[in-house]
Amino acid sequence: MSxxxxxxxxxxxxxxxxGRRLSGAIRSLILTSIVLAVSGAAAIHSASAxxxxxxxxxxxxxxLLGIVVMAVSAxxxxxxxxxxxVWLYAVGVVAVTLILIFGHEAGGARSxxxxxxxxxxxxxFAKLATVLLLTHFLGGxxxxxxxxxxxxxxxxxxGVPVGLIALQPDLGGAAMFGPILIGIVFVAGVRARLVVGxxxxxxxxxxxxxxxxxxxxxxxxxxxxxxxxxxxxxxxYQIRQSKIAVGSGAxxxxxxxxxxxxxxxxxxxxxxxxxxxxxxxESGFLGVAFILGLYGVWMASGLRIALRARDRQGLLLAAGLxxxxxxxxxxxxxxxxxxxxxxxxPLPFLSYGGSFTLFCFAAxxxxxxxxxRRYVNRARAR
Amino acid sequence: MTLxxxxxxxxxxxxxxxxxxxxxxxxxxxxxAYAIVVVGYWYHQVVRAExxxxxxxxxxxxxxxxQAPRGLVEDRRGRLLVENVPSYSLLIDRNQLRDRGAxxxxxxxxxxxxxxxxxxxxxxxxxxxFEPAVLMEDLDLEQVARFEAAAWEHPEFSVEVTQRRLxxxxxQTAHVLGYLGQVTQADLERAAGALRSGDLVGRNGxxxxxxxxxRGRDGSQVVxxxxxxxxxEQVRRVGALPGQRLRLSLDLELQQVAAEELADRAGVVVxxxxxxxxxxxxxxxxxxxxxxxxxGLDSREWQELVEAPHDPLQNRAIYNAYSPGSVFKIVVAMAxxxxxxxxxxxxxxxxxxxxxxxxxxRCWKRVGHGRVDLHEALQFSCDIYFYEIGQALxxxxxxxxxxxxxxxxxxxxxxxxxxxxxxxxxEWSQRARRSPWYPGETISVSIGQGPLLVTPLQVAVMMAxxxxxGYLVTPHLIEHTEPExxxxxxxxxxxxxxxxxxxxxxNDRGSGQNAALPTIELAGKTGTAQVxxxxxxxxxxxxxxxxxxxxxxxxxxxxxxxELVVVVFVEHGGLGSRSAAPLARKIxxxxxxxxxxxxx
Numbered sequence: 001m002s003x004x005x006x007x008x009x010x011x012x013x014x015x016x017x018x019g020r021r022l023s024g025a026i027r028s029l030i031l032t033s034i035v036l037a038v039s040g041a042a043a044i045h046s047a048s049a050x051x052x053x054x055x056x057x058x059x060x061x062x063x064l065l066g067i068v069v070m071a072v073s074a075x076x077x078x079x080x081x082x083x084x085x086v087w088l089y090a091v092g093v094v095a096v097t098l099i100l101i102f103g104h105e106a107g108g109a110r111s112x113x114x115x116x117x118x119x120x121x122x123x124x125f126a127k128l129a130t131v132l133l134l135t136h137f138l139g140g141x142x143x144x145x146x147x148x149x150x151x152x153x154x155x156x157x158x159g160v161p162v163g164l165i166a167l168q169p170d171l172g173g174a175a176m177f178g179p180i181l182i183g184i185v186f187v188a189g190v191r192a193r194l195v196v197g198x199x200x201x202x203x204x205x206x207x208x209x210x211x212x213x214x215x216x217x218x219x220x221x222x223x224x225x226x227x228x229x230x231x232x233x234x235x236x237y238q239i240r241q242s243k244i245a246v247g248s249g250a251x252x253x254x255x256x257x258x259x260x261x262x263x264x265x266x267x268x269x270x271x272x273x274x275x276x277x278x279x280x281x282e283s284g285f286l287g288v289a290f291i292l293g294l295y296g297v298w299m300a301s302g303l304r305i306a307l308r309a310r311d312r313q314g315l316l317l318a319a320g321l322x323x324x325x326x327x328x329x330x331x332x333x334x335x336x337x338x339x340x341x342x343x344x345x346p347l348p349f350l351s352y353g354g355s356f357t358l359f360c361f362a363a364x365x366x367x368x369x370x371x372x373r374r375y376v377n378r379a380r381a382r
Numbered sequence: 383m384t385l386x387x388x389x390x391x392x393x394x395x396x397x398x399x400x401x402x403x404x405x406x407x408x409x410x411x412x413x414x415a416y417a418i419v420v421v422g423y424w425y426h427q428v429v430r431a432e433x434x435x436x437x438x439x440x441x442x443x444x445x446x447x448x449q450a451p452r453g454l455v456e457d458r459r460g461r462l463l464v465e466n467v468p469s470y471s472l473l474i475d476r477n478q479l480r481d482r483g484a485x486x487x488x489x490x491x492x493x494x495x496x497x498x499x500x501x502x503x504x505x506x507x508x509x510x511x512f513e514p515a516v517l518m519e520d521l522d523l524e525q526v527a528r529f530e531a532a533a534w535e536h537p538e539f540s541v542e543v544t545q546r547r548l549x550x551x552x553x554q555t556a557h558v559l560g561y562l563g564q565v566t567q568a569d570l571e572r573a574a575g576a577l578r579s580g581d582l583v584g585r586n587g588x589x590x591x592x593x594x595x596x597r598g599r600d601g602s603q604v605v606x607x608x609x610x611x612x613x614x615e616q617v618r619r620v621g622a623l624p625g626q627r628l629r630l631s632l633d634l635e636l637q638q639v640a641a642e643e644l645a646d647r648a649g650v651v652v653x654x655x656x657x658x659x660x661x662x663x664x665x666x667x668x669x670x671x672x673x674x675x676x677x678g679l680d681s682r683e684w685q686e687l688v689e690a691p692h693d694p695l696q697n698r699a700i701y702n703a704y705s706p707g708s709v710f711k712i713v714v715a716m717a718x719x720x721x722x723x724x725x726x727x728x729x730x731x732x733x734x735x736x737x738x739x740x741x742x743x744r745c746w747k748r749v750g751h752g753r754v755d756l757h758e759a760l761q762f763s764c765d766i767y768f769y770e771i772g773q774a775l776x777x778x779x780x781x782x783x784x785x786x787x788x789x790x791x792x793x794x795x796x797x798x799x800x801x802x803x804x805x806x807x808x809e810w811s812q813r814a815r816r817s818p819w820y821p822g823e824t825i826s827v828s829i830g831q832g833p834l835l836v837t838p839l840q841v842a843v844m845m846a847x848x849x850x851x852g853y854l855v856t857p858h859l860i861e862h863t864e865p866e867x868x869x870x871x872x873x874x875x876x877x878x879x880x881x882x883x884x885x886x887x888x889n890d891r892g893s894g895q896n897a898a899l900p901t902i903e904l905a906g907k908t909g910t911a912q913v914x915x916x917x918x919x920x921x922x923x924x925x926x927x928x929x930x931x932x933x934x935x936x937x938x939x940x941x942x943x944x945e946l947v948v949v950v951f952v953e954h955g956g957l958g959s960r961s962a963a964p965l966a967r968k969i970x971x972x973x974x975x976x977x978x979x980x981x982x
Contacts, residue, residue: 054571144397187404189397247426247434285427292420299416303409312396319405326412330419337422 026368028301032294033070033349033364037063037357039291040275040350046257047271047278048352055271055352062354066361073365077373081366082139082313085132089157092126096164099123123173124355126161128362131180131320133157138188139313145189151198154185166209171218172343176327183323184316218343238274239338246280246288246337253284271352273344276336291350295329298364305371314370321363446605447578450598451545453625455559455588457634458662458861463555469546470521472529473514474504478538485538492528493518514540547589547676551634553669554641557697558632558797558859560587561675585675586697588628588859591796598625629861631660639972640665643965648692648953650699650838653969656846656938656947658865659855661795663948663969664839666698692953700795703803703835704951707909708763709936710784710830712848712880715760717783718771719876726879729755732766739822743769746910760883761892763908765829772828777819780827781807786870788843788854789836795857804835831912842949845936848884849905849944852877881905885941896963897937902974905944906937906966908959930954935962939970946973 022030041063045056073081099122134157141150158181166174210219245259253259259281270278280288299322306318325348332347334340346353348360426434455464472489479485486504490497495518503517517539521529526541533539547562549555563585565577577583584593601622633653640651644667653663670687687695696702718724734750735742745751745765751758759767772780784790790805804810806827808819826832836844839857846855851874853867884905888894893908911932933955938944948966955961 142396144400183408186408187401189400189404243426244434244437246423247430248438250427250431250435280423280427285423288423288427289420292416292423296416299412303405306405307402312398312401315398315401315405319408323408326416330412330415333419334422337419337426339419339422 023371025301025304026371028297029305029364029368030070032298032301033361034067036291036294036298036349037066037361039279039294040347040352042256043275043279043282043350044271044352046259046282047275049257058354059352059357062357065354066357069358070361070365070368073362074368074372076369078314078317078366078369082132082136082317085129085136088129089126089133092122092129093160093164095122096126096161100164100167121173121353121355123161123165123168123170124359126165127177127180127324128359130158130161130177131184131317131324134180134184135313135317135320138184139311139316141188143189145191146185146194148194150188151185151190151194154181155198166213169215169218170344171214172345175343176324176331176345179323179327180320183327184320187319188316238342242274242277242336243338245277249281249284249288251285253280253282253287256282258282273332273342273346273351274336275351276333276347279350280336292333295348299326299329302367305367308374309370310374314373318367318370321366325360325363446603448601448603448619448622449545450600450622451624452547453592453596453598453627455596455628455630457630457632457637458660459633460629461634463550463630463632463634464559465548465550466545467548469519469544470523470526471516471542471544472518472521472525473540473542474517475514475538475540480538485536488532488536489517489539492525493521514542516542520546547672549672549676551638552671552673554637554665555632555634556587556669556672557666557699558587558630558637558664559672560589560591561585561672562589563675586799587797588630590798592628592860596625596628599623630859631655631662631861632664632859633662633973635972636663636969637665639663639968640965641667641669643968644952647955647961648698649955649962650949650951651965651969652699652838652842652947652949653973654842654846654855654857654947656849656855656944659843659846659857659867660861660865661857661859662946662973664699664859666696668692668694670694697797697799698951698953699838700793700797700800701837703801703837704932705832705834705911706789706830706836706841707911707932707934708765708830709841709907709909709934710834710836711760711763711768711828712884712907712936713784713787713789713844714768714772714775714780714828715756715880715883716787716848716872716876717775717780719756719879720783720872721775721779723774723779724756724771726756728771729753730759730764730767730770732764734766736766736769738769738773738825739820741822743825756879757883757886760880760907761886761890763887763893768828769825772824773821775824775828777824777827778807778809780824781805781810784834786854786872787847789840791840793839793843793857795839796859800839801837803837803840804833806833830909838949838951841934841936841951842947845938845947845949848877848880849938849947881941884937888937888941893957893959894935894937894963896959897935897967897970899939899967899970899974902939902970903941904937904939904967904970905941906935906963908957908963909934909936910957913954927954930956933957933960933962935959935966937963937966939974946970 041056041059044059048055134154137153137157138146138150143150146154158177162174162177165177248254249259259278276288276291279291283290302318302322302325306315306322309315309318328345328348331340331345332351335342335345346356349357351357451466454462454466456462472493474485474489486497486500490500493500500517504515521541529536529539529541549559549561561584562582565573565581565583569583570577584590584596589596599622601620603616603620604618605616636653640653640663644651644665647667649667651663651665652661654661668690670690674683715724719726731753732745732747732751734748735744737743743765746763751762751764751766754762754764754767756767758764781790784805790803792800792802794800806819806823811817811819823832827834843855843857847853847870850867852870852872854870856866884907885903886892887908888898888904888906894904894906897904897906911934913929913931931954933950933952935950936947937949938947946969948969950962950965950969952961952965
């Protein structure tokens with residue numbers, strides 16, 4: 001069957017597109033993602049005020065682009081997108097490989113490419129492509145439980161980009177593929193002994209990586225997480241400063257642009273991975289609760305969409321996208337208060353960064369698309 | 383969540399219910415993890431808020447930048463041209479400022495400045511109000527001591543030691559070295575994190591050209607400070623990477639001789655080694671003192687500099703282009719020999735005047751030179767001879783040879799802001815003036831007048847090519863760069879004819895006699911470029927200063943094995959033979975006396 005035989009954009013005669021109001025879940029997704037992105041832009045502005053580089057206008061451009069991406073991915077039929085998955089995945093892997101060879105170093109890792117002077121990270125594109133290919137593959141498996149070969153192929157699909165990204169070396173970026181694999185495979189069904197076996201392999205690989213594959217600074221971050229008091233002024237410095245920033249924000253916060261800890265440049269990476277510390281310091285627990293509440297609404301809406309998705313593909317795709325976003329939110333917010341080791345993982349919608357902002361909006365758009373097609377007759381889509 | 387009647391139809395093989403059940407389980411797991419995060423924030427921000435408030439207040443860890451010492455610059459013999467000296471800045475912490483009036487009154491009394499002045503400086507200080515602002519720079523040690531002594535009553539003041547550039551030879555090397563200036567918004571964007579606001583970056587000269595090499599990389603340190611922000615101990619340190627030291631090809635002594643001899647006249651001296659393009663002296667006068675930039679200019683001082691007569695900020699050697707005058711006859715002679723328009727034996731009768739295209743053209747010598755051949759024409763700079771061969775060549779052939787000798791294009795020296803000058807041709811006339819080239823103009827160009835414009839550095843490159851047997855060099859100020867020599871296609875025999883004539887200019891009754899040295903044979907060519915058109919034979923020295931001719935002397939020596947090219951240009955200097963040639967002699971005297979002493 002030709003890839004292009006089905007119309008990528010559903011026709012007006014499809015029941016979903018005319019005369020039907022947007023579902024509550026869709027409205028929640030759109031609203032929360034935009035409010036989050038605007039809050040993020042404000043926080044980025046505050047966090048970068050002292051650096052002297054105007055990040056706000058650039059992030060504004062990315063958010064506007066993101067909204068366009070969200071609209072487009074909501075209009076596309078996700079079955080069509082899934083049929084393109086192999087090609088998108090190939091493009092993603094090639095891009096990540098090219099970065100490995102030609103990319104320029106930023107903060108010790110070769111991951112950023114200059115795209116029209118704004119900077120983009122191909123690993124975010126690869127992340128999306130991996131979710132799509134994994135869904136495409138497991139969506140076609142008509143079994144209650146996956147067999148060993150399905151799990152192995154899934155691991156391979158995830159393993160290729162993960163390996164390339166880890167070589168950059170961007171361990172944080174690579175690690176965030178894990179929840180995608182686990183999320184989709186878990187929902188698709190996997191036997192307990194496979195889980196145990198997989199965990200053993202991951203532990204072995206992780207151990208090997210820790211002792212042989214890591215750079216000193218990465219190993220130190222993990223050690224300082226395990227025992228922050230061991231070296232409070234070296235690698236633990238960032239966690240400590242971040243916690244002071246968050247804690248001293250108290251209930252009401254210190255006011256916008258008034259965060260002494262953030263403004264005093266105690267905090268490295270405060271407009272990217274640690275932007276939430278700035279939010280926490282300047283707007284207090286109220287602001288934190290508001291933002292975390294928005295993420296809660298976003299994820300609950302996404303889950304609702306996944307649960308009522310029309311078919312297996314839709315359900316798995318929604319599950320994969322949810323896993324990715326939820327993992328980023330959980331890891332990043334946890335990292336800021338020292339619950340998990342520090343590594344370069346951005347906060348969806350809030351952190352400065354072009355490609356990841358686009359990823360988040362694309363995921364939102366795909367979820368919307370899944371929900372809008374939940375009544376469409378199967379025969380018509382095929 | 384009720385799916386109820388909205389639930390999609392069941393399909394076989396999808397195992398929907400199982401999937402939904404697992405998804406709910408995964409969602410529950412996530413929600414639990416999420417709840418832990420929320421509780422974590424609640425714990426830190428509500429339960430432990432007071433603890434962290436105190437920690438923040440007494441955050442005794444400060445991350446501070448360690449300024450990387452900027453690279454030093456030395457001349458070819460290792461004599462220091464630029465160094466770093468400690469400089470004391472007065473910082474004011476706006477958070478600790480309780481009685482603004484009293485504080486400023488105290489600072490004003492120590493600094494001996496009006497309080498209003500400090501008010502203005504404090505009001506205009508940028509940056510975050512959480513960070514100390516620089517109130518005054520370049521304090522002397524007594525002032526530093528008085529602020530340190532008053533630390534208890536005035537904790538808002540502190541003194542910071544930074545490094546300031548000291549240009550040891552001030553105005554003498556100003557155009558070569560450049561100076562430092564505050565980083566701009568555009569620089570910050572371009573540097574993508576390598577610079578931060580408040581940094582100093584190279585502006586003009588080598589400070590700009592080799593900014594990255596000179597800058598090094600700043601380090602950082604985390605220090606424990608007391609409640610007054612004073613440092614108690616250092617806990618972590620990432621050392622700064624000092625900037626590289628630059629060894630120049632410049633010879634300080636020659637540069638100084640040039641500066642002393644040119645004194646307050648506007649002009650240029652360029653000396654370079656024709657074998658490599660190594661620049662030995664590059665002086666543009668009038669100049670300025672870059673140390674004033676290092677201390678920080680206020681707007682009034684800057685205005686003064688910008689509006690000063692003769693543009694002291696401009697590097698005339700590379701930025702200004704002038705008519706080359708008779709110096710250009712070297713190029714026209716080579717073009718004529720190469721194109722076969724003239725041979726060494728071609729002779730012309732000079733009667734002191736001749737009509738071309740219905741306009742009388744004069745030779746500089748009123749009574750005429752009589753019959754002259756090519757050698758004599760160059761030796762005595764006979765204008766009529768060059769009118770003749772220039773007319774025969776045509777402007778395009780002249781332009782081609784001018785370009786071959788490096789005119790009309792930037793030389794590629796390691797300084798920014800170089801101009802290409804202008805070599806006119808018929809094609810240029812059509813393109814830039816939208817009018818045809820008039821043959822009468824070719825007559826002017828043949829003696830280096832008309833629209834033709836060259837920079838003094840280009841003349842030096844041209845002379846180097848004549849001196850080194852026909853190789854175009856790329857002039858450079860940094861020592862030890864591989865010499866870049868591009869051969870010009872020409873007949874060495876023709877070049878020898880020119881060599882002999884240029885020797886005669888200096889040593890045999892020619893216009894360059896004022897440059898002659900008793901021990902070393904030099905070769906050269908004078909030039910006198912008209913600033914305004916003169917219809918009669920007048921001595922330029924009698925004209926008002928700004929109408930006087932520009933004086934040129936382009937030379938090399940020793941004549942038979944050239945080691946040095948010296949080009950002297952004096953704005954409104956009158957005759958090249960009178961004002962420019964003697965200055966060149968001083969350079970050679972110093973260069974070869976030094977060379978002999980060191981046995982080079």
